[in-house]
Amino acid sequence: MRQVFQSTFLQSVGYEKSGVYKLGCIFDRMNTLSALLKKEILLEWRQKHALAGVILYVLATVFVCYLGFQRIESVKTWGVLLWITGVFTAFNAMQRSFSTETAGTQLYLYTLADPRFIILSKAIYNAIFVAVLNLVSVFFFLLFFGTELLDSVDWSQFLLGLLLGSTGLGLALTFVAGIAFKSQGGVGLVAILGFPIIMPLLITIVRHSTAALEGASATSNGLNLMVLLVLNIVSFVLSYVLFPYLWRE
Amino acid sequence: MKNWIKILCAALLLYAAVFSLWHPMAPGGLAVSATELHPGRNDFEFSGYGTHFKEAEGSLKVYVSIDSSAVYCADILQVVDDSRVFVSVFLPDTISSKRFGFAANNDVDGTIIVDSPVGHEGFVFMQGTGNPDCRYSVRQEEFSGFGFPYQPIIIESIRNLMWHVPMWFTMFVLMTIGFIFSIRALGKEEGKIELDHDLRASSAAAVGLVFCVLGLVTGSLWARFTWGDWWTNDPQLNGAMVVFLVYVAYFILRSSTPDEDKRARLSAIFNIFAFVLMVVLLMVMPRFTEGLHPGKSGNPAFSKYDLDSSLRSVFYPACAGFILLGYWIYRLNYRIQKLEQHHENQN
Incomplete structure (x- = not known):
């Protein structure tokens, strides 16, 4: 009764059209989002064995590269190996993104929050996660292969590209993982659907990283960065628009 | 007349086939x-x-x-x-x-x-x-007979223009049909209409995929003749390959989802994703990167200098004919799928 009174009263004074209300809504959404994001991070933190598993995977991949190559002859190989590791790590991390939650949990989340925020929180979390994992793999690469080839590296550019590439992978693959999860087609489906989807991103990021490692100027590499940004935005917008349809049962 | 589309399609294709193969070359x-x-x-x-x-x-x-x-x-x-x-x-x-x-x-x-x-x-x-005695001038009276323009490396293979390029146009049209029906499938709430739209989208994508393969094959032949290899590192070629893979993934997704409603929804979502990717790969990215196709790092199409009136007079009918053919096959495919579905539901 009190709620009804409040809402009609607030409507009558035009509260819903006021900037205060809209700002309140935005804050409300930010709260939902941050709560969901917090939930993702907490879940990851509580399953430390899984986290350790992914990092072990990165370490093992880089170590296999080291055993095979001993030393890397060209900067191009450096860039390509780094991103092959990055992609497989991203796939590995992504496969747990949806499958760790039971159907009951998902239904519960669905009643609590807009599905857009669910995908958004997952995508943002995965983007951060992939970026961190890629940084770890860069660390391992430097550890095993040394810095002999990397005299003229533009580190700020390289890291910016790494970040954008990781977020792009995170955004696109989260969405694909959602589709694969819903279709119940098994674990392999993420790779089948995901690989062609991320191909343009992958080509661009390899090109960008290689150029940055070779020490290309920011202007000559700017186009690759632009393409990366555009691909990020495209996958973000598509995920945001299409995810509610995916979530509807 | 009921079948005018089919007759028009056949006539255009016949015209294009005959003229693209028999039309002489200019010297x-x-x-x-x-x-x-x-x-x-x-x-x-x-x-x-x-x-x-x-x-x-x-x-x-x-x-x-x-x-x-x-x-x-x-x-x-x-x-x-x-x-x-x-x-x-x-x-x-x-x-x-x-x-x-x-x-x-x-x-x-x-x-x-x-x-x-x-x-x-x-x-x-x-x-x-x-030598001042030797005045060179381009003769105003060009080759008087008619013929396809002579291009240094392309020579006779310019005839492939009437086969290779329409394949991609047809694929674009069919994928656009699929894209539109995928959006409409998501827009509707009722299950029945959604399934019908999904069926149309997937039939169009299937025919589009066939035209994609044909485009790749004709392009590969042309690349072998002019660039020396069956496959060359060109953004358009690589993009086309990725588009092919994405649409194959679309059909794998469909076949691995047993539930009908779920399949309709998931594949519609994936198809929208795939279409956007196709536009990015084949229409946006080649304009930014260096490549071998005509009009590289600019407009990826034949410019007005390459496409003269004798080529146009065969090229445009060929495009129209192949697009109509693609549409015709899509309609047939859709009806076959629909009948099969109907048959399954009855059993």
Whole structure:
């Protein structure tokens, strides 16, 4: 009764059209989002064995590269190996993104929050996660292969590209993982659907990283960065628009 | 008339097939046997493609342009047959070059130019200094007969334009149909309509995928002839391959989702994703990256210089014909799928 009174009263004074209300809504959404994001991070933190598993995977991949190559002859190989590791790590991390939650949990989340925020929180979390994992793999690469080839590296550019590439992978693959999860087609489906989807991103990021490692100027590499940004935005917008349809049962 | 689309389609395709294969080529310069010019007398063979040297022997003149700055006339001509002529030109002591071009003029073929065998880039056939008695001019009366324009490396394979390019146009049209029906499938709440739209989308995508394969095959043949390899590192080629993979993934997704409603929804979502990716890969990315296709790092299409009226008169009907054919097959495919679905539901 009190709620009804409040809402009609607030409507009558035009509260819903006021900037205060809209700002309140935005804050409300930010709260939902941050709560969901917090939930993702907490879940990851509580399953430390899984986290350790992914990092072990990165370490093992880089170590296999080291055993095979001993030393890397060209900067191009450096860039390509780094991103092959990055992609497989991203796939590995992504496969747990949806499958760790039971159907009951998902239904519960669905009643609590807009599905857009669910995908958004997952995508943002995965983007951060992939970026961190890629940084770890860069660390391992430097550890095993040394810095002999990397005299003229533009580190700020390289890291910016790494970040954008990781977020792009995170955004696109989260969405694909959602589709694969819903279709119940098994674990392999993420790779089948995901690989062609991320191909343009992958080509661009390899090109960008290689150029940055070779020490290309920011202007000559700017186009690759632009393409990366555009691909990020495209996958973000598509995920945001299409995810509610995916979530509807 | 009920079947006018089919009749129009068949007529356009027949016209395109006949003319793209039987239409003659306009004459052009094929090659020159010399690789370097030196002071004194130079002898070499000038060969043309589809030319009439013998027929128009009296009016034949051959010019040599050196470094785009001086023109000399050949003083001894010995015509072997319609496509070959032995040429001898006398150059003064100061001239020696690897950058040169040749032109031949006669009454039947008009002006024919052969670029320098080494370093074509930026070579312009200019009068400049040189022998003042030898005035080079492009003949106003071009080749009088009709024919497809002669392009140096492409030559006869220009006929592939009427097959290769329409395949991609048709694929684009079909994928757009699929995209539209995927959006409409998501827009509707009722299950029945959604399934019908999904069926249309997937039928269109299936036919589009066939045209994608045909486009890749015809393109591969063309690449082998002009660029020397079955597959070359070109953004458009790589993009087309990724598009092919994405749409194959679309059908794998469909076949691995047993539930009908879920399949309709998931594949509609994936199809929207795939279409956007296709637009990015085939229409946006090739404009930013260097490639081999015509109009590289610009508009990826034949410019007005390459596409003359004789090509247009076959190319546009071929495009229209193939698009209609694609639409026709899509309609058939859709109806077959629908019947199969109906049949399954009855059992």
